[in-house]
Amino acid sequence: MRFFLGVLGFLLFGLATCLAYYLLSIGKFSGAEFTAFVVAFAVLGMVIGYAPEVQEISIAGNVVKLKEVKAEALKAIDSLNKSRVEMLRVFLGLALKHAGGFGSSSPIDPRAHEFWKLLAQIKEYDCLNELKSEVMVSVKVLLVAQLWNIAHRNKDERIIITEPLLDPFDLAAIAFDVKGIEAAEAASSPTPQNYKGEIKEALAEYSKLYELKIQLEK
Structure with missing residues (x-):
């Protein structure tokens, strides 16, 4: 330098x-x-x-203390970074709230889209360490939501929504069980068009979230 x-x-x-x-x-x-x-x-x-x-320079008789200017600049940058972290923390909390009404029939929880956008910003601003616990909470909430989406399309009693959460491979073996899907279809009115396709979508999102959970726990 x-x-x-x-x-x-x-x-x-x-x-x-x-x-x-x-x-x-x-x-x-x-x-x-x-x-x-x-x-x-x-x-x-x-x-x-x-x-x-x-330490300082004199311009037209005016003394400029460089270290003081630098210290003030660094202080302002630090304050900005802290504000940004707090803002993202609030947004993570808001992203977990349901929009209201009777929910969504989508196989992917609608809150997941906003969560992934926020996670991209968190990584871009390099503040994942500061928000790790909040991100983990969001991940677990969305994992449970995805399990509910799969359980709604497959009535197999092995799809349990408790800790420890099911591994994606174990869940896949259960989620595509024909009897469970037929039971879900029989309980639905009108009959769904493509439960297997929707389970595939829900399971793919669950796998992404589960992988992120493992990374955060390391």
Whole structure:
């Protein structure tokens, strides 16, 4: 970093000197202006090159304390990050609330879509560690919801909605059992069009959520 800043400062000084010489040659600068311009950029180049060690600079008689400015900037960034984490925490809680009414007949819980969008933002902002417990709560709620969706389409008593939650492979072996599906179809009015297809969708979403649960528990 120090080397990079040194090279940057040197290049800036070199470019400024060339520009000053050009302006002097075409009569836009007097000798005094040329000197002042070059000296100013020489100082600026040194400030850039030694930025980590520079405590303050004086511009037109005004002292700018660089470390204080940096500290304030870092404080503002930290405050912004904390606010963003709290905002995402609130959104996760809101995403778990049902829209109301009699619910959805979709094989995938409608709250899952919003949850995956929020999870993508959480990962993008690199704050999964801060929100890990809240994300885990959301995952478990949605896993249970997916189990209910599957149990609604297969009346097999082995589909239990208690801890520990069923492994996706074990659940799949039960969820596609013909007798359980026929029992669900018989109990439904009107008869569903494609329970097997809906179970496949619900199970795929359950598997995604279960995999995320395993990752969070590591």
